[in-house]
Amino acid sequence: MKLVKEILCCLLVFGLLALGAQSAMADALSDRTNALIKSADAYAKQGNIVAALQQYDKALSMRPGDLAIYYQRGLMFGRVGHYTSAINDFSLIIQREASSRRKRFPSARKYRAEGLVGLGQYQMAIEEYKAQLRQGSGAGNGKIWYYLAETYALMHRNDLALDAIKRGLATGSHWSGKMENLRTKILTGQKIVPHKPFSN
Incomplete structure (x- = not known):
């Protein structure tokens, strides 16, 4: 019985260590993603839209469900005339927010419309x-x-x-x-x- 308790204690300790390591890895990933977003925003303010888009793409590869990144990337696509790509990003946002009463990105439709105007x-x-x-x-x-x-x-x-x-x-x-x-x-x-x- 004592051996079973020791084994269970060891498993519990390893489980807690694994959870702690997983949490630390998630925090590091979040920090890297946030740094990429800040970098993308800085590039955008400098007018370097291509570099901003590259940073947003990297951030999305780390956080593919983050609608805020899609929103910012959609704006960048639109500003450089890549209207189809902008429409795709705003369409994804509209689709994911369809059932939500309170929209986090209420202007997504306006920007999708702007992309459509750009395409005629x-x-x-x-x-x-x-x-x-x-x-x-x-x-x-x-x-x-x-x-x-x-x-x-x-x-x-x-x-x-x-x-x-x-x-x-x-x-x-x-x-x-x-x-x-x-x-x-x-x-x-x-x-x-x-x-x-x-x-x-």
Whole structure:
């Protein structure tokens, strides 16, 4: 019986040591991943988007379920015009947050729409902008109303563009001046030049 107790004690000690080692390895991995993310953010601020993307890719290889990394990488892809890759990252975020009441990344739809505009897929972008508007309310949506109106105008749906502008102006957003300018361009038949996706 004494031998059995000693064996059990040894197994318990080894188990605890293994758990401690596993915890230490997890902490070291987390530290390395966080360092990669910081490095990616620093590269992005310097304008070195390629290096930032490489660091985000390395961080994702260590923490493949981290939506915050996908979000940042999606923004970087969008800024360099890799719209399909950006759309893929934002689609993954939207899919994983679909059942969540409180979204950690509520702008993922807006950015997916921007990628679609960049690819010239205006109808799909419109659906995303409309979904983004259903998701929130208030003056903060002025930008989304503007982008929706602009996209309608690019499709030569001036009636829908003017309606979106009217609804956007009703929010009292600081985007009102831009919306009024867009309305003037539509009414006077001026060419509509879309904003650069991921520019703000």
